[in-house]
Ligand SMILES: Cc1ncc(COP(=O)(O)O)c(C=O)c1O
């Protein structure tokens with residue numbers, strides 16, 4: 495399997511190269527040259543298998559011969575062995591149609607662990623084969639940061655610099671990052687939003703004064719390996735609910751369009767998905783794009799679901815590339831215009847293509863709180879604000895009642911204790927393994943929302959590619 499850039503101007507790479515590269519040199523995102531296809535029997539055979547085995551089956555076509563079957567199986571065992579639930583990502587039934595897929599049983603209590611536990615191991619394996627040191631630069635609205643730090647802290651041949659928007663993530667999220675003591679971990683709070691942090695990260699990939707000396711890579715979902723690992727749980731859940739004989743819909747709380755794009759890939763690979771529901775909070779660029787063709791940025795409004803406070807959704811570029819005929823020059827021109835004008839209109843043909851896969855909804859704070867109370871009262875489930883946005887959208891959108899709707903439960907409620915308590919009156923307790931989080935000492939740097947300040951910080955501390 496080879497990977498090409500959505501902007502058409504980077505040499506094709508194999509899976510190992512694409513994992514270490516993160517973002518393409520032309521500013522684009524890597525995608526496989528073609529979507530691998532599964533037939534019905536492949537999906538039937540997944541029912542009842544342990545998560546790690548489904549993971550190896552789903553990811554194998556993307557990895558090719560870069561890892562042997564045994565190596566891949568061993569990495570999956572190791573990555574998913576750290577999850578606190580035997581099923582790794584268990585399904586929970588709420589009523590006759592609504593289900594939750596709990597993706598928060600990993601070490602840092604959000605869905606990010608599913609991909610990042612594996613990515614940490616992939617980095618280690620590939621770096622052991624190559625004589626180079628990696629500098630990971632990431633941006634987080636709260637969850638990617640802690641999951642990436644957990645996956646990389648203390649590893650040889652890799653440093654991680656993680657930018658978070660100062661004061662705009664929950665105290666649990668911040669402490670999960672800033673209390674980790676490891677010589678290769680640097681936490682930076684920047685003035686600004688997640689979008690500002692992500693823009694700085696992307697700019698660094700295009701800055702030859704950085705890339706000339708340091709081997710930069712990504713842990714955000716701009717890195718293909720992140721998305722690949724997230725495709726797995728769509729197959730895992732659907733096969734338990736009767737796929738391929740029965741269609742399943744998924745409702746996905748969305749920000750950077752990574753998680754729901756992984757669902758789109760699952761559909762392209764042959765999983766019979768009725769629809770993917772793109773659920774946003776009031777930062778609703780994706781809902782406006784999918785419902786009215788208007789992909790234009792606005793100011794980012796801080797909300798009780800801070801991980802979704804995003805107005806530039808990186809992975810939307812992967813969708814545009816795919817539905818516009820995989821023409822890199824066209825996508826490059828489109829993205830250049832968007833970067834300049836901060837808006838883009840989707841024409842009717844593109845919207846029709848997207849409509850075949852997606853529905854969308856914007857969920858306001860009152861409806862988010864209502865969904866939390868509904869889950870509590872109807873099913874005895876305490877859910878986090880992001881999951882509540884997905885569930886609210888799932889319950890409001892018209893889908894045939896015979897089709898199960900699976901809402902991705904993307905975070906543990908204890909990560910957002912204040913918001914959950916406000917809505918439900920219940921203050922979730924931190925799981926025992928991080929029960930002392932508030933006794934641990936924090937350390938992080940603060941920087942202005944200024945690219946040069948961040949670049950100077952990173953380049954002063956990072957280890958050059960050649961060690
Ligand atoms: C808890 C939670 N839910 C939902 C999302 C949105 O996912 P994505 O950015 O892949 O759309 C995020 C952040 O990515 C998150 O941390």
Ligand SMILES: N[C@@H](CCOP(=O)(O)O)C(=O)O
Pocket residue numbers: 633634635636637638639688713714715716749750752801802
């Ligand atoms: N919600 C994320 C923001 C970045 O998303 P990613 O999936 O592209 O890493 C976070 O919590 O950090």
